Amino acid sequence: MDALVISSVGKTEFRAIEPPSLNRGEVLLDVRFVGLCGSDLNTYRGANPLAALPRIPGHEIGGVIAATGAEVPAEFVRGKAGIVIPYTTCGRCSACRAGRQNACKHNQTLGVQREGGMAAQLAVPYENFILNETLPAAQLALVEPLSVGFHAVARGRVDATDTVLVLGAGMIGIGAVLAAQARGARVLVAEVSEAKRATLAALGVEAMINPLSEDLATRVEALTDGHGADVVVEAVGLPETFRGAIDLACFGGRVVYVGYAKSKVSYETALFNLKELDILGSRNALRADFEAVITCLTAQPHLGDLLISRVFPWSEADQALPYWEAHRQETFKVMIEMQESQNG
The missing domain is CATH 3.90.180.10 (Medium-chain alcohol dehydrogenases, catalytic domain)
Structure with a gap:
């Protein structure tokens, strides 16, 4: 064959x-x-x-x-x-x-x-x-990529009181969007592709922020009454988005890294302590995440x-x-x- x-x-x-x-x-x-x-x-x-x-x-x-x-x-x-x-x-x-x-x-x-x-x-x-x-049949092959974003949201302990900022609207980021919505959270997305804006709006994303044309920190601050996001899901995998996730999270917030940086990332670590951040890695998905995606796709x-x-x-x-x-x-x-x- x-x-x-x-x-x-x-x-x-x-x-x-x-x-x-x-x-x-x-x-x-x-x-x-x-x-x-x-x-x-x-x-x-x-x-x-x-x-x-x-x-x-x-x-x-x-x-x-x-x-x-x-x-x-x-x-x-x-x-x-x-x-x-x-x-x-x-x-x-x-x-x-x-x-x-x-x-x-x-x-x-x-x-x-x-x-x-x-x-x-x-x-x-x-x-x-x-x-x-x-x-x-085609949607069977959608489950695994979305499950990775679902797992990241589970790692971030997202609930209905949270504002979640997803960095990157690839399929892992979309999985995080759908998972956060399923938990009742408010969802913002940072994405450089304007071509994806209409689809994100159709998915119910409250705001898509393009960091190439807008100041991301300023927009997030305005959308969160100056606090920052309760949970930031990094789904890009670039050093600048790894660092930016720390800046964009609120005091007492959570950062989930599901992106995979291909080069070393240098941090000023003061905000780790000052904000008392929970900084979490996320890898692949559990069977429970697959099942959650199946439920989501079946309902929508x-x-x-x-x-x-x-x-x-x-x-x-x-x-x-x-x-x-x-x-x-x-x-x-x-x-x-x-x-x-x-x-x-």
């Missing part, structure tokens, strides 16, 4: 690979939709230190069970659709023992540290496949139309990453629709 491979920096191509073997405790999936993530784009750019080339990308995966291995529970039957949890857990490290498997010390994410889902079929442990018969079926910017057929999958690279400002989610004709 064919797979899409990032073969070298700035190059994708189709390659023939062996079909996956099916081991005990696994389900074999016919992959239906795969979303492209910022980590895939960074791998394509040569800017992902966690991914070696060549690499099959893709960890945002919706599929249908084609076969099951031994010792798989009876409810996992052929033809059932669902969502892949693309992380591994060792069960032994301190994070796993604490019930925080999303931060497993030895995690290997599909499409990053190991080969991803951009192929006709994929075998995964049944525990890593959430059965779902309610969401449209229009979200798929708002967030899926373009779907490429499998025959054009090699064009998807170059397209996203050229259209980042107006793009939320690019997906690949897989086709049965791959199984040749």
Whole structure:
């Protein structure tokens, strides 16, 4: 069967690979939709230190069970659709023992540290496949990226009394927006792309602030009666936004870092203490976050139309990453629709 491979920096191509073997405790999936993530784009750019080339990308995966291995529970039957949890857990490290498997010390994410889902079929442990018969096929691949933002909001202990400032309106930032709204919070977004303004308004964001044309600190101060945001979710991953999150949080506030800075970040640390900030990291997502996203998407079926910017057929999958690279400002989610004709 064919797979899409990032073969070298700035190059994708189709390659023939062996079909996956099916081991005990696994389900074999016919992959239906795969979303492209910022980590895939960074791998394509040569800017992902966690991914070696060549690499099959893709960890945002919706599929249908084609076969099951031994010792798989009876409810996992052929033809059932669902969502892949693309992380591994060792069960032994301190994070796993604490019930925080999303931060497993030895995690290997599909499409990053190991080969991803951009192929006709994929075998995964049944525990890593959430059965779902309610969401449209394309929206199954929306769950994982949104769940990362949901996890960040859970880390920030957001509630209905909070004003939440989300830095960056990529899919992780959008997940944080939806999660904060689901908890009843007031949501502000800082985003440099004016092309995203209308969609953010349709999502119910109170204010989108463009730091390139407005003074972000001044606007946030005005919108929060001079206090600053109760919770700042950093979903950009730049040194300036890492530092800015500290400045924009209120006294006694919380800062959640879900972005991944690619270079060292220097701080003046006085505000850590003066504001007595809770500064939190956030990584991946727990199954509970996936379930919360499923509930959100089920209740708001229009979200798929708002967030899926373009779907490429499998025959054009090699064009998807170059397209996203050229259209980042107006793009939320690019997906690949897989086709049965791959199984040749």
